[in-house]
Amino acid sequence: MVLSGLAASLAPILDVQNVTRIFGKGDNKVFALRGASLSVDKGSLIALKGRSGSGKTTLLNIMGALDSPSEGTIFYSGRDGSRMSEQQKNEMRKREIGLIFQSFALVPYLSAFENVELGLRIAGSPAADRKMLAEEALSFVGLAQRMHHRPQEMSGGEQQRTAIARAIAHKPKLILADEPTAELDSRMGKQIIEVFRELVGTLGVSVVLTTHDPHIMDLVDQVHALEDGRIGSESIRRV
Numbered sequence: 001m002v003l004s005g006l007a008a009s010l011a012p013i014l015d016v017q018n019v020t021r022i023f024g025k026g027d028n029k030v031f032a033l034r035g036a037s038l039s040v041d042k043g044s045l046i047a048l049k050g051r052s053g054s055g056k057t058t059l060l061n062i063m064g065a066l067d068s069p070s071e072g073t074i075f076y077s078g079r080d081g082s083r084m085s086e087q088q089k090n091e092m093r094k095r096e097i098g099l100i101f102q103s104f105a106l107v108p109y110l111s112a113f114e115n116v117e118l119g120l121r122i123a124g125s126p127a128a129d130r131k132m133l134a135e136e137a138l139s140f141v142g143l144a145q146r147m148h149h150r151p152q153e154m155s156g157g158e159q160q161r162t163a164i165a166r167a168i169a170h171k172p173k174l175i176l177a178d179e180p181t182a183e184l185d186s187r188m189g190k191q192i193i194e195v196f197r198e199l200v201g202t203l204g205v206s207v208v209l210t211t212h213d214p215h216i217m218d219l220v221d222q223v224h225a226l227e228d229g230r231i232g233s234e235s236i237r238r239v
């Protein structure tokens, strides 16, 4: 189904419907997700919690079109993922999604600016725009004065803010962050959530993150608990 521009703009950013993901075969079959459903609206800050192995990373990978459901459907701004080619998914990921990892995943011998600029190259941003976009993103996360430092010369919080700048520089609609505060102390973790909060508030970006930290769960709009591959009934909505 092709949605009109208006219908696509009204659709949730992500609509995960009854998604199951099975790894392996026969006796080695693992149900990482078993009918998980979740809708992500524009401008929401959402945390996924759950014990180790409950399926958080698997769900995040499917949300980021890095993986596909075995059963069920995911709609990306109204587009049915199962009807998109790998190339269409790659294009969508590059343009519309920003990914952030627990371990920052920065290139160690490049400065913060060069790391963000490299991300823009990979996202296919035109060369003429890259300097301005990289500086804008680094200023947004409060690193205007530190952008020519390398990761090893920065604190963990500054490194994660560099990774956020890299994820937002191409102006995606959705940020997916797998345990973005796990390597940070509570003060730096809170600063990272404040950056996400500002992204949601000022740019209308949606953020979905995974966390084990109850303090982080207190700072987001919605908390959804994954239990054995399903979104549990104790999900908390604050908005």
Ligand SMILES: Nc1ncnc2c1ncn2[C@@H]1O[C@H](COP(=O)(O)OP(=O)(O)OP(=O)(O)O)[C@@H](O)[C@H]1O
Residues within 6 Å of the ligand: 023, 024, 030, 031, 032, 050, 051, 052, 053, 054, 055, 056, 057, 058, 059
């Ligand atoms: N590629 C894979 N092949 C086989 N099993 C997998 C694969 N990826 C994940 N699993 C299994 O699926 C289940 C869910 O894993 P997942 O990584 O999504 O959990 P998680 O909630 O993110 O865990 P953690 O909090 O430890 O990161 C686990 O039992 C895991 O071992």
